[in-house]
Amino acid sequence: MSYFKRYIKGILSLALVLALVTGCEDYQDLDVEPVDTGDADFSSYVAVGNSLTAGFQSNALYEDAQKYSFPNLLARQLQIENFEQPLISNPGIGDPGRIELTNLESSTTQYNTNQGDPINTGIGQPYNNLGVPGIKVDAYLNAPDDNPFYPLVVNEGNPQNPLPNIHAAVQELQPTVVSFWLGNNDILTYVTSGGLREFTNPSNFQTQYVSAITQIQNLESDPTVITANIPSVASIPFATTVGPQFQAQIEGNQQVPGLVVQKTFYQENQQIGASENREPASLIEKANLDDPSQALVLLTARDYLPYVGVSANPQAPSYDEAAVTAILNYWRGYIVNAGVATEEEVANYSQSDIEDTLRQMTIGQYQQTFGAAEAQTFAANYDGFDFDQPFGLSSKNPFPNQFVLGANEISITNTVTGIFNSVIASQGDVNFDVNSFFDQVIQDGQYTDPNSNVTLQPTIGSLFSLDGIHPSNRAHAALTNELIETLNSATNGNIDKINVSKIPEGIPVAN
Amino acid sequence: MRRLFATICLVLLCSGSAFASGFSIYEASVRANGVLGAFSAYADDASTIFYNPAGLGGLEGINVTGGATVIAPRSTFRNLSPLAPTGQKTVMEKQEFLVPNFYGSYQITDNLTAGIGVNAPFGLGTKWPDDWVGRGSSIETSIETIFVTPSVGYEFSDTGIGNIRVGAGLRIAAHGKVKLSRAVTNFSPEGTFALDGDLKEPAFGFNAGLQYEPTDKVTFGFTYRSKVTTEFEGDATFDNLSVGFPSSAQGGAEITLPSSYVLAVNVEPVKGLRTELDYVWWGWSSYDELAIEFDQPIPALGGSTIVNERNYKDAWQLRFGAEYTELPVEGLTVRGGIAYDENPIRDRYVDPTLPDSDRWLFSGGLSYQVTDYLAVDASYIFIRAKQRKVTNTHEGGIDGVYTTYANLPGLGFTLNL
Numbered sequence: 001m002s003y004f005k006r007y008i009k010g011i012l013s014l015a016l017v018l019a020l021v022t023g024c025e026d027y028q029d030l031d032v033e034p035v036d037t038g039d040a041d042f043s044s045y046v047a048v049g050n051s052l053t054a055g056f057q058s059n060a061l062y063e064d065a066q067k068y069s070f071p072n073l074l075a076r077q078l079q080i081e082n083f084e085q086p087l088i089s090n091p092g093i094g095d096p097g098r099i100e101l102t103n104l105e106s107s108t109t110q111y112n113t114n115q116g117d118p119i120n121t122g123i124g125q126p127y128n129n130l131g132v133p134g135i136k137v138d139a140y141l142n143a144p145d146d147n148p149f150y151p152l153v154v155n156e157g158n159p160q161n162p163l164p165n166i167h168a169a170v171q172e173l174q175p176t177v178v179s180f181w182l183g184n185n186d187i188l189t190y191v192t193s194g195g196l197r198e199f200t201n202p203s204n205f206q207t208q209y210v211s212a213i214t215q216i217q218n219l220e221s222d223p224t225v226i227t228a229n230i231p232s233v234a235s236i237p238f239a240t241t242v243g244p245q246f247q248a249q250i251e252g253n254q255q256v257p258g259l260v261v262q263k264t265f266y267q268e269n270q271q272i273g274a275s276e277n278r279e280p281a282s283l284i285e286k287a288n289l290d291d292p293s294q295a296l297v298l299l300t301a302r303d304y305l306p307y308v309g310v311s312a313n314p315q316a317p318s319y320d321e322a323a324v325t326a327i328l329n330y331w332r333g334y335i336v337n338a339g340v341a342t343e344e345e346v347a348n349y350s351q352s353d354i355e356d357t358l359r360q361m362t363i364g365q366y367q368q369t370f371g372a373a374e375a376q377t378f379a380a381n382y383d384g385f386d387f388d389q390p391f392g393l394s395s396k397n398p399f400p401n402q403f404v405l406g407a408n409e410i411s412i413t414n415t416v417t418g419i420f421n422s423v424i425a426s427q428g429d430v431n432f433d434v435n436s437f438f439d440q441v442i443q444d445g446q447y448t449d450p451n452s453n454v455t456l457q458p459t460i461g462s463l464f465s466l467d468g469i470h471p472s473n474r475a476h477a478a479l480t481n482e483l484i485e486t487l488n489s490a491t492n493g494n495i496d497k498i499n500v501s502k503i504p505e506g507i508p509v510a511n
Numbered sequence: 512m513r514r515l516f517a518t519i520c521l522v523l524l525c526s527g528s529a530f531a532s533g534f535s536i537y538e539a540s541v542r543a544n545g546v547l548g549a550f551s552a553y554a555d556d557a558s559t560i561f562y563n564p565a566g567l568g569g570l571e572g573i574n575v576t577g578g579a580t581v582i583a584p585r586s587t588f589r590n591l592s593p594l595a596p597t598g599q600k601t602v603m604e605k606q607e608f609l610v611p612n613f614y615g616s617y618q619i620t621d622n623l624t625a626g627i628g629v630n631a632p633f634g635l636g637t638k639w640p641d642d643w644v645g646r647g648s649s650i651e652t653s654i655e656t657i658f659v660t661p662s663v664g665y666e667f668s669d670t671g672i673g674n675i676r677v678g679a680g681l682r683i684a685a686h687g688k689v690k691l692s693r694a695v696t697n698f699s700p701e702g703t704f705a706l707d708g709d710l711k712e713p714a715f716g717f718n719a720g721l722q723y724e725p726t727d728k729v730t731f732g733f734t735y736r737s738k739v740t741t742e743f744e745g746d747a748t749f750d751n752l753s754v755g756f757p758s759s760a761q762g763g764a765e766i767t768l769p770s771s772y773v774l775a776v777n778v779e780p781v782k783g784l785r786t787e788l789d790y791v792w793w794g795w796s797s798y799d800e801l802a803i804e805f806d807q808p809i810p811a812l813g814g815s816t817i818v819n820e821r822n823y824k825d826a827w828q829l830r831f832g833a834e835y836t837e838l839p840v841e842g843l844t845v846r847g848g849i850a851y852d853e854n855p856i857r858d859r860y861v862d863p864t865l866p867d868s869d870r871w872l873f874s875g876g877l878s879y880q881v882t883d884y885l886a887v888d889a890s891y892i893f894i895r896a897k898q899r900k901v902t903n904t905h906e907g908g909i910d911g912v913y914t915t916y917a918n919l920p921g922l923g924f925t926l927n928l
Contacts, residue, residue, distance in 0.1 A: 032591075032597050032598050062699070064699035064700070064701075065699070073593055076593050076595075076596060076597065077593065079596075079597050081596060090699060090700055091699075101754055102754060103754065104754055104755035104810045104811055105810055452906060453906075454906070477593070498593045499593075499903075499910075501906040501907075502592055502593060502594065502906075502908075502909070502910070503593065503594075504594075504647060504696035504697055505697045505698075506696065506697065506698065506699045507697060507698055507699065508698070508699045509698045509699070509700075509752075509753070509754035509755070510753075510754060511700060511702075511751060511752070511753045511754065
């Protein structure tokens with residue numbers, strides 16, 4: 001009997017021990033370790049910026065991309081609850097729409113002109129992500145006119161009733177940390193227009209930037225202000241993708257001496273110590289398309305590069321009716337945009353009508369820039385346009401200006417970016433050096449995620465979305481990690497980084 | 512004693528898991544459930560075909576037993592990935608699975624008994640909401656198998672050193688289904704990939720066992736079950752995915768169901784009380800990847816195969832059970848059990864298709880002899896898995912915390928003719 005008792009006791013003790021070992025963890029509460037933000041208080045975060053902050057990708061602002069905006073990812077790593085974003089349903093809002101992949105193998109794309117709707121309205125307070133696509137620095141204190149995104153982003157939950165400026169939203173939120181990433185568009189509009197549109201005057205930039213930062217620093221909440229700078233133009237595939245591709249295509253073809261590009265005229269810009277050429281068209285040598293300091297062929301040139309060498313003369317061996325129609329239509333649009341004729345009028349223009357109009361417009365531009373006397377001399381020696389000459393290979397049938405940045409324009413861009421970046425570096429509590437980050441990526445040829453074996457290339461579809469300008473989902477994660485690194489060293493914190501491989505690529509496709 | 516009950520109640524109240532570790536199902540008979548499968552050295556009914564075919568050698572006359580176990584797993588997930596707020600909770604959809612079993616044996620000669628068993632030794636079923644944070648890893652997964660096991664057992668009695676029984680059988684995977692679906696998040700809009708496959712053809716393995724009974728109070732058992740390589744084939748669909756995917760395709764996958772062995776000892780310390788301890792080893796390392804092969808190249812995959820690394824490791828279970836027959840109520844037998852079950856999945860590969868973790872199992876059961884021939888059997892198992900936190904999962908995996916428990920009631924009958 002004592003054997004039996006011992007045995008039963010043994011079994012029961014075993015059961016008891018096992019039960020105790022199993023314990024009784026409270027399954028309702030998850031012990032999430034608090035974030036270590038060091039000396040700083042990052043409990044309430046507001047992101048000020050443009051499309052890069054908004055999570056705009058592939059030429060549109062849409063939910064699937066906004067979810068991976070760097071401010072949203074940073075807020076998650078900071079364990080901030082209710083970081084609100086002005087989400088727009090897919091395929092989002094863009095002009096003319098989101099770029100979508102139509103074929104994986106050939107990487108062909110098209111615009112999806114359907115537009116999305118706001119889906120996170122009525123929250124009764126401003127959004128924490130105040131990234132407004134397209135805005136420049138001055139928009140922080142002065143609401144921009146005609147920006148379709150502004151009323152959607154800068155409101156208290158009702159897009160019909162936008163706030164007077166972005167600062168009003170920031171003031172209402174009283175954050176403890178603000179990221180301020182503006183200034184890109186102050187130079188980018190110049191870049192994306194092939195130098196046709198102006199960049200912000202650097203001294204105005206300084207005034208606007210400093211007053212914006214001062215306003216934020218004067219908030220009662222006394223936030224930590226993170227200022228992010230502007231990456232160089234040579235780091236965006238929008239400017240670096242198609243030039244080298246085209247160069248490779250014409251390599252070894254002795255019939256194609258190089259790309260000839262139409263250029264407009266700039267007076268010497270005293271402010272930045274740079275000047276533009278006075279020639280209406282300049283020969284860009286073949287090899288130069290590979291050299292990002294000599295010529296940057298913009299992504300928008302993609303549709304016209306295949307037509308290079310085409311003649312409008314039906315007798316010429318290089319005649320191509322479809323190409324000629326496309327080229328003439330391009331110039332018709334150019335004339336309409338310049339306000340010289342209406343759409344109806346140019347529709348009936350013959351080839352020689354277009355040639356004559358463009359000649360007159362060029363002489364007119366010259367006069368506007370350098371004065372009537374100089375223009376007269378110029379007009380006497382100027383041959384004008386002749387579409388019978390090979391497209392893009394003759395100064396009489398040049399490749400359109402708006403698709404290429406020439407050496408002077410590149411140098412101007414770099415100078416201006418440098419000035420802007422030195423202003424940015426002098427402002428805020430923490431500087432986020434996005435420029436160096438992208439420089440390093442370009443130098444290494446790739447970004448390697450320290451948390452996984454994922455590598456990202458500075459190309460469209462990898463670090464960049466389909467528009468070649470805006471970062472992809474994973475690039476936003478990489479940027480977030482860089483920002484976290486910057487914050488950790490600035491505040492002695494230890495915020496966890498993101499495993500970039502966990503972020504879905506989310507490439508837009510046409511279904 | 513009171514403290515013991517209090518503790519057990521507390522444990523039962525606050526805890527839990529689904530199935531056995533990996534996707535094996537050890538609940539192969541209602542009587543065995545009562546002792547948590549600590550049955551390989553005892554095996555006094557026809558379900559011994561599963562637990563140890565050597566046990567057939569001791570069965571007399573005609574023995575039929577059958578029943579079903581309901582498996583009701585419950586899991587929740589708390590997000591630790593950058594894809595959603597930290598701690599965001601998702602509850603796995605509630606599902607109940609009916610796992611049937613049936614065995615029959617016939618004594619051919621004094622020492623030789625043959626039998627056949629039908630049960631489901633492997634299975635899996637998880638279903639998460641369509642829009643949940645881990646949808647890129649899994650939305651729905653299910654694996655069903657039915658095995659048919661014709662077996663024979665032989666008893667060598669009067670050997671001078673006690674009874675020795677041997678047995679062996681064929682394990683035939685006769686029926687099987689796999690179903691899996693998950694979101695494809697690489698694109699916007701997202702799509703869904705699903706595969707709905709059936710077992711292509713019966714797959715074969717074997718089992719073999721040994722029982723040694725040096726005295727009538729002690730029995731040792733050993734069972735070996737071979738691995739069975741199954742091939743599944745069926746329709747693959749790609750919903751809302753027109754760029755880079757075909758509209759439909761045929762897909763196939765090979766799943767190796769692991770081998771296992773059992774070392775068991777059964778002791779009768781006092782009359783009417785049989786206690787048993789079983790050590791079960793599982794060769795899960797054979798499940799290194801789940802490769803789905805399509806009948807055509809799929810541009811978005813850059814090939815015609817999707818490979819999901821699994822890299823399971825071998826695992827073990829320790830099962831203890833007790834049965835008591837000397838009760839005041841005639842014809843009543845009660846059972847109880849406790850077991851520990853080590854999971855085979857490395858942290859890096861834990862995903863919501865099978866939110867596995869080490870677990871404790873607790874059981875109770877009873878049989879009541881209704882007539883001389885017929886007994887009804889009932890069992891109840893409660894499984895509580897340790898909370899599992901995974902923070903460095905493989906690419907495509909999702910980081911977070913899983914908590915799982917399961918209830919497994921069973922009901923069956925046993926006929927002795």
